[in-house]
Amino acid sequence: MPIQNVLVVGGGITGSVLSLALAQRNVTVDLVEISPRWFGVGHGITLQGNALKALRSVGVLDRVLARAVPFDRMRLLAADGEAMTELSTPHTGGEDLPATAGALRSDLQNALCDAVRAHGVEVRLGLSVERFEQTADHVDVTFTDGSTGRYDLLVAADGIHSSMRAMIGITTVPRPVGMSIFRVVAERPAEMDCAEVYYGGPRYKAGYSPISPDRCYAYLLDENLDASLIGPRAPLALLRERGAGYGGTWGKIIGSLPDDTAVDYRWIESVLVDGPWHRGRATVIGDAAHACPPLIAQGAAMCAEDAVLLAELVTGEGPVEEALDAFMARRLPRVRMVLENSLRLAEWEINPGTPGADPARIMSETLHSLTAAA
Numbered sequence: 001m002p003i004q005n006v007l008v009v010g011g012g013i014t015g016s017v018l019s020l021a022l023a024q025r026n027v028t029v030d031l032v033e034i035s036p037r038w039f040g041v042g043h044g045i046t047l048q049g050n051a052l053k054a055l056r057s058v059g060v061l062d063r064v065l066a067r068a069v070p071f072d073r074m075r076l077l078a079a080d081g082e083a084m085t086e087l088s089t090p091h092t093g094g095e096d097l098p099a100t101a102g103a104l105r106s107d108l109q110n111a112l113c114d115a116v117r118a119h120g121v122e123v124r125l126g127l128s129v130e131r132f133e134q135t136a137d138h139v140d141v142t143f144t145d146g147s148t149g150r151y152d153l154l155v156a157a158d159g160i161h162s163s164m165r166a167m168i169g170i171t172t173v174p175r176p177v178g179m180s181i182f183r184v185v186a187e188r189p190a191e192m193d194c195a196e197v198y199y200g201g202p203r204y205k206a207g208y209s210p211i212s213p214d215r216c217y218a219y220l221l222d223e224n225l226d227a228s229l230i231g232p233r234a235p236l237a238l239l240r241e242r243g244a245g246y247g248g249t250w251g252k253i254i255g256s257l258p259d260d261t262a263v264d265y266r267w268i269e270s271v272l273v274d275g276p277w278h279r280g281r282a283t284v285i286g287d288a289a290h291a292c293p294p295l296i297a298q299g300a301a302m303c304a305e306d307a308v309l310l311a312e313l314v315t316g317e318g319p320v321e322e323a324l325d326a327f328m329a330r331r332l333p334r335v336r337m338v339l340e341n342s343l344r345l346a347e348w349e350i351n352p353g354t355p356g357a358d359p360a361r362i363m364s365e366t367l368h369s370l371t372a373a374a
């Protein structure tokens with residue numbers, strides 16, 4: 001019998017897109033989000049065409065693009081800001097969509113939250129799964145507030161540090177990649193018309209993207225610094241110190257940030273569940289199953305593609321477990337390719353001068369191969 005109700009755990013990009021895609025196929029969806037408030041943090045995100053295609057398929061693209069900034073190229077610069085070359089970005093979502101759009105994460109998440117609620121999904125905040133048991137036909141869930149529910153399918157979309165992963169019986173854990181990132185949202189200088197990346201400076205790299213008519217997102221990729229710095233309020237002075245040596249527009253942006261700017265600092269991690277993503281009727285998807293360092297800006301695209309395909313396959317006529325097997329068989333080669341290429345780029349950043357290193361080629365080859373349907 002086709003599935004009728006699904007529990008989605010986690011209301012990030014994956015869980016939100018999945019909830020929408022299922023609700024649009026007349027499945028009853030409960031979404032539980034551990035955070036008591038449901039919103040996107042204010043950082044920027046680069047959405048490639050294949051992410052935009054997934055957002056279009058669940059009906060939120062127009063709202064996202066109303067504030068996002070589309071662009072179809074990336075400029076590579078020297079550390080002093082001198083332009084070296086310009087790369088055109090493949091249209092991974094098809095020629096009728098922008099190659100890339102820079103967006104504020106909060107704009108994206110707000111569009112998703114509003115659409116999820118408008119589609120009648122039961123959203124419960126400040127809640128998680130305490131435990132679950134399953135039979136061949138259903139999953140019985142006890143939530144952290146003591147309430148219970150019976151579902152045809154449980155989907156854990158609770159991110160790279162998923163606690164559901166272990167609860168489902170998957171032992172894979174994330175590992176640090178060996179690089180960290182400082183991120184800020186800043187005023188967008190008038191001259192910024194696409195993403196720019198600075199190579200050859202004192203750190204792994206620096207860069208920025210436009211994310212709204214008046215805002216941009218700037219970052220610095222660095223070695224792993226003291227773990228006590230990790231969080232949304234790293235010292236701006238430290239970002240300035242670590243970024244000294246980068247000029248051009250990047251230097252101007254960082255130099256003119258107000259003192260109270262929220263600087264997010266974190267170590268970059270990756271994970272790949274390289275075996276079945278499900279046990280019976282409980283599965284992980286999105287970052288909980290695979291998360292790559294953000295060097296090709298494909299993480300959210302992989303998540304949104306997962307969500308759209310999973311909804312399509314589990315609402316077919318066959319048994320749920322067969323659909324989950326088919327889902328992973330379709331997704332694993334694609335997410336593995338993105339992950340391995342992102343890790344290779346990270347390795348080249350960490351070990352400059354690696355023979356044969358050619359980041360522009362790997363980025364271009366990866367994006368070109370993603371133009372094939374998910």
Ligand SMILES: Cc1cc2nc3c(=O)[nH]c(=O)nc-3n(C[C@H](O)[C@H](O)[C@H](O)COP(=O)(O)OP(=O)(O)OC[C@H]3O[C@@H](n4cnc5c(N)ncnc54)[C@H](O)[C@@H]3O)c2cc1C
Nearest residue numbers: 010012013014034046128158159286287294297299300301
């Ligand atoms: C520094 C950085 C930059 C990035 N830049 C880009 C980019 O430019 N482009 C791009 O495409 N991708 C980018 N990514 C990747 C992208 O952000 C992720 O792939 C994507 O956001 C993951 O979405 P998700 O919904 O799977 O997980 P998450 O966004 O982690 O969402 C998980 C949700 O589950 C909730 N949750 C957690 N535990 C529980 C629980 N036990 N019960 C209930 N709810 C729970 C969380 O509160 C959260 O809301 C970047 C990643 C990083 C780290």
